[in-house]
Amino acid sequence: MNLAIILQLPFTRAGGWQQLRQGRPSIPKLVWLVVLPMSLLPPVLLYYAGTHYGDTFIAGFGERPWRYITTILFLAELLTFFVMGWLIHAVVNSDDMSIDYHDAYLLAALAPLPLWSASLALLIPSVLLNTLVAIVALGISCSLIYHGLQALCHREDSDVVAMSATYTVMAGGVLAWGLLMAIVWAY
Template structure:
């Protein structure tokens, strides 16, 4: 599978069959994709918070960014696991039967744009960072929708949109929890 296939996966079904045919184990997938990419947001939070946190919000420069980063990473991994379970449950509710591997792989693929968007924290500009995060959220939504169509083997757009809405709503809830962590610690 070419690295050029990944951006296409946001907007179409291109790339999904190749990914499914690779037959990666979940342990290998998490080790190669989820664990390393999920490190980006905590690392960037630590960097931005400790170097120019007060530019974002007064008093953020003195927060315990090492502790926040560690808890943030743990919460991200737990969220991916919960989302994998949720994708499988919602799919079954819609009468679809994705494999556990497919559901958990999709849960690990959908947040990749959001994880990568954390690199925008290298720019100490809240408007730029928020804009990039919103674009990443839209890309994650596209990945989730097209992944549901591919992994759940459905052409029913209404079901795929409904599943995407449910899973994205849960994802937004967990994202809000992560943001509350940053603000309250």
């Protein structure tokens, strides 16, 4: 996957999506080359922030058992990839659209790229900056899912159905993220 192709994916249903679809990377290849390395970013950077910034970042931040929290986060991210691929396939195939498992997992691997990349903001000890970067990344991720569904589903007039499926998929993702954050902060 070319970086230029990946950067245009959230903004159009043409071009990069068809190149990715034609290249057809296998699901194990997606896991090894995209999901695994990128899902390591948030736990590693969160561990760094938790052990280096301490309470100057957020009150009580430095007292947490970051080794366990970041391990749980990493495993949950890997599990979420498989659940999101299944969810995308189930949601899209229940509407007026159709997507095969491979394309659903391709989208599940690419959709969190902005969120994983947003964790780089943890290198700067600013809660406001990290919050803004996370919100922008969430918006780009939503756009990536929307345009990905338009491009990968087997239907031309898919705008409204793709938007509906995007809402459902993102609601599932935000719910999973919220549960994960509740577990992490309760620990």
